[in-house]
Amino acid sequence: MLPYKSLIQLDRDSSIALYIQICNNFITLITKGILQPADILPSSRILADLIEVNRNTIKLAYEELISQGWAESIERKGVFALSNLPIRSTNKMDHELEKFKSDESFIWNKPPEISGERAHFKKLNLTIDGGFPDVRMTPVDLLMREYRSISRKFYGKDFLKYGNPKGSERLRIILSSYLANTRGLVVNPENILITKGSQMGIFLSAQLLLNPLDHVAVGVSNYNAADETFQYRGANLVRIPIDEYGMDVDYLEDVLREKNIKAVYIVPHHHFPTTVTMIMERRLKLLNLAKEYRFAIIEDDYDFDFHYNNKPYLPLASIDHHHNVIYIGSITKTFAPALRIGFLISSQPFVEAATALRHMVDRQGDSLLEEAFSALFENGEMERHYRKSLKVYKTRRDLFCELLQKNFNGVIDFKIPEGGLAVWSVFDKNIDLKKMSENALSNGLNVEDGSFYKNEVFNVNGIRMGFASLNEAEIQQALDILKKSL
Ligand SMILES: Cc1ncc(COP(=O)(O)O)c(C=O)c1O
Incomplete structure (x- = not known):
């Protein structure tokens, strides 16, 4: 035996x-x-x-x-x-498994490898991430209580069946009033598609707006995953400078006179990676250009909720009277990155098309989770969590920036970010970020090496340093290690 x-x-x-x-x-x-x-x-x-x-x-x-x-x-x-189980001998199985490690003989469209710190960070206690929330504060118990309570109810069983690919109607209704109250965005539930985070919204927009060889305008520095999504679609990127006021719309206008631009991708609230906010004058000009040249604006407002100094700017979508804007948002940065709930908002025909496309790749979202989030919005827990996080993150931002100022003077150039969860930190050009990141790792700290932010034209010696996911003691500790690692 x-x-x-x-x-x-x-x-x-x-x-x-x-x-x-x-x-x-x-x-x-x-x-x-x-x-x-x-x-x-x-x-x-x-x-x-x-x-x-x-x-x-x-x-x-x-x-x-x-x-x-x-x-x-x-x-x-x-x-x-069972005597007839198709179980093979271990040796043979190992051999079979080996085969899956090599390339196939057929041809396929390889997407770029997954880049960014998320793919490479080690399991350590201390990480200066690229600007993520502190999930220790996420009221996941409240969410699970709603989840459990809905699933136990008689009608809750319905959410285990195939549901609406556009997402929970209850969530779309509550979101439409939430978006109107928080950012003046007045839309019908029918104009909302619930996605699995902002990234899905970017992907669906790229598929629907662009054909191979089309031009899409993006920032000189830009969210790398968006660039890759457009390029994977076969589109050409046209890089537009970004300065301290946001995207240079005059430059864009010059480009528009010469090139047919199908879409402009923009993060006007806190540009990625540099965190600058686009000023109103440029926002209005961009909207006028969109009307005149008939291009779509993909407005990625992935971290709208975190703005510290004053009221955040209203999104472009809230002042767009000609339906040129596709508004993309998510609660992954406000609640938890792993709980994949986002939204894409646009005219009804575009939303219907995006729904049909989403249906092809991911028939629908997680209905029960969407219902549970609806309950958190309805009973005010979501709002409470936002308010609490905002307060905590503001304190953390201030401490982080104070320590940067005090201990990295002349080494790191940065501006205190008005919003978002990270400080765009430009290091002295003599500092090798790759080496710094390796040193930090051996000292027990994950920190980016800057490669995620570089592209064919943007080569700044900088990284985003997230302050939100570390408490005050951890911020002290992490920046001490960072200093030692330089
Ligand atoms: C600019 C930008 N857009 C979109 C995303 C994707 O966010 P989500 O987790 O909602 O898909 C991120 C994530 O870091 C981001 O930085």
Whole structure:
């Protein structure tokens, strides 16, 4: 008999029932080839003694194993691993798996590799990220309470069925009044498509607006993932300078006289990566140009909620009278990046088209999650969380900037950001950011090496330094390590 006492690992504190754990252990033994097809399983009495559980638990585990089709019970003989399971020998399996590591013989459209710090950060206690929220503050318990409560209700079962690809109607209704109250954006629920974050909105817009070889205007510095999304569509990027007032719309106008630009992608609230806010005069000019030259504006307002000094600017979409703007937002930065809820807002025909396209790649969002978020918006918890975060992040921003000023004078050039969750920090040109990032890593701190922000024309020795996800003690500690790593 196999050494089941050591082979079967149980976590008695887990919320997963013991019989399910035992069943899963047997499945692993079978799939790994440790238990071969037609092998007999130990009797429930012997196994119960060995691993110190009730005999009925083993019986339940075997019943589960049988009902899942891994084992069979033969009268008066016992329980056996199914004889005709398509399980291969371990060696052969390893060989088969090796094959998947090499390139195929067919041709496909390779997207660029995933770049940015998210892909490379190690699991460390301290990380200066690119500007993410502090998920320790996320009221996930409240969200889960709503989730549980809806799923338990009779009507909650409906949310387990296929639902509306446009997203929960309840969420779209509450969002339409939320957007009107917070940013003067007056839209019908029908003008809203719930997406899985802003990135999906960028992707859908790129697909719908652009054809291969079309021109799309973007900032000289720009959100790298947006650039890649447009390029993957086959579009050509036309780089427009960004200064301290936002995108240079006069330059854009000159370009428009010569080139047919199909769309302009812009982050007017806090430009990525430099965090500058576009001034009103330029916003109005951009909207007029869009009307005159008939291009679409993809307005990425991914972190609207965080503005510290005064009231945030209204989005372009709120002052667009000619329906040129596709407004993209999300709550991933305000709530938690992993809870993928965003929105795309535009004219009804565009939203219908975006819905049809989304339906092809991801039939619909997570209806239950969307309902749970609706409840948090309705009962004011979302608002409370925003307010609390804003206050905490402002204190963190101020401390972060104060320490930068004090300890990195002459080394880091930066402006205190009016909004967002990061400081755009330009390092002295003699500092090798790659080396600094490696040094920091060996000192226990993740920090970017700047490569994410560079492109064919933008080559500034800078990184975004997120202040929001670190508490005050951690900010001190992280900046101490950073200084040591220079
Ligand atoms: C400028 C910009 N747009 C969009 C996104 C994507 O955000 P989401 O998580 O909502 O997809 C990010 C994420 O960092 C971003 O920085």
